Amino acid sequence: EVQLVESGGDLVQPGGSLRLSCAASGFTFSTYWMHWVRQAPGKGLVWVSRISNDGSITTYADAVRGRFTISRDNAENTLYLQMNSLRAEDTAVYYCSRGVGGRGPDYWGQGILVTVSS
Amino acid sequence: QSALTQPASVSGSPGQSITISCTGTGSDVGGYNYVSWYQQHPGKAPKLLIYDVSNRPSGVSNRFSGSKSGNTASLAISGLQVEDEADYYCNSYTSSMTVVFGGGTKLTVL
Numbered sequence: 485e486v487q488l489v490e491s492g493g494d495l496v497q498p499g500g501s502l503r504l505s506c507a508a509s510g511f512t513f514s515t516y517w518m519h520w521v522r523q524a525p526g527k528g529l530v531w532v533s534r535i536s537n538d539g540s541i542t543t544y545a546d547a548v549r550g551r552f553t554i555s556r557d558n559a560e561n562t563l564y565l566q567m568n569s570l571r572a573e574d575t576a577v578y579y580c581s582r583g584v585g586g587r588g589p590d591y592w593g594q595g596i597l598v599t600v601s602s
Numbered sequence: 603q604s605a606l607t608q609p610a611s612v613s614g615s616p617g618q619s620i621t622i623s624c625t626g627t628g629s630d631v632g633g634y635n636y637v638s639w640y641q642q643h644p645g646k647a648p649k650l651l652i653y654d655v656s657n658r659p660s661g662v663s664n665r666f667s668g669s670k671s672g673n674t675a676s677l678a679i680s681g682l683q684v685e686d687e688a689d690y691y692c693n694s695y696t697s698s699m700t701v702v703f704g705g706g707t708k709l710t711v712l
Contacts, residue, residue: 519701528605528706529640529648529691543699579647587654588638588693588701592647 486510488580488593495599500570506563506580506593514538514558517583520565522576523595530576533565534583548574570600606631606692606704613710619680622707624692625673630702632673636695639668639677642706643688651690652677679709687711 492504506518520532533544533554542554553566563580577597581589607625614620624631624639631637637655640648650659652668655675667678675692692704 521703528689529642529693529703530605531693531701531703534701541699545700586634586636586695588636588640588650588695589648590650590653590659592649594647 486582486591488582488591490578490580490593490596493578493596493598495601496570497602498571498600500600501566501568502570502598504565504567504578504580504596504598506565508561508563508580508582511582511591513556513561517585518554518556518563519581519583519589520554520563521579521581521589521592522574522598523579524573524576527576529579532578535563567598570598572600574598575600604702606694606702608690608692608704608707610705611708611710613712614679614682615712616682616684618682619678620682620709621679622677622690622692622709624675624677624694624704626675626694626702627673629697630694631670631675631692633697634695635670637668637670637675638693639666639675640691640693641686641688642691648691682711684711 487509519534535554551569577595579595580593582591639652642648656668
C-alpha cells in the first residue's frame, strides 16, 4: 500500500524558515517523480514544486521560486521542502504527492498545516 | 502560471449527468495529453479520478470519464450519487515543465 506521511508543519513568524518532510513507503520511491501541492484555508489546490526521480530536475511555481527548495533522499525514501522567507500567504495545508513523468500526482499524503503569522 | 479555468460550481440531481470543463492554453491543456482530474471531499486529501485525459485508475467508478478538445478538457459524471458531492480539480503539465491546477468546481447533488 502506497503511504505518504508529511511532517514538520508548524506556526512560524513571517520571514522565518521551515522544513517539511514526507516519508514514503509501499512503492519504489527512487523510480517516481514527487510533488508538493498546497491548499490555503478554504481555497483551491495550488501546485508548488516537483522533483525528478533522481533529484536532477526540479521545477517551482513562480510564487515560491527562489524561496523554497525541493529535495529528496532516495536512500531514506524521504522528500523534503525547505521553505525560507515565509510570508502570510504561504499559510496552507501542504500535500506531498507522487507523480509519473509529466502526469499529475496520483497518490497523496494526508497533508500538513503550515501557518505563517506573527 | 495562470490557473486553468473551471466553473466555480455545478449542480445536478441524483441519477443525472453533469460535465465540468477545464480551459487552458496551447502551452498546457492543448499541448499535452497530461490532464488529470481529482475529487476532494471536505477535510480530505484529493483522490485521482482520471489521468492522461481519459484513463481511470483501478478502483475508480466508470461513471467518471474524461475527454479533451483543443484547449479544453472535460470531466463527465453520469448517474450522479449523493456521495459525488465534492470539489473537483483539473490539472495539466505545462511547457515550462511545471504543473498547473484549475481553480476547482464545487459539485452539489440536489
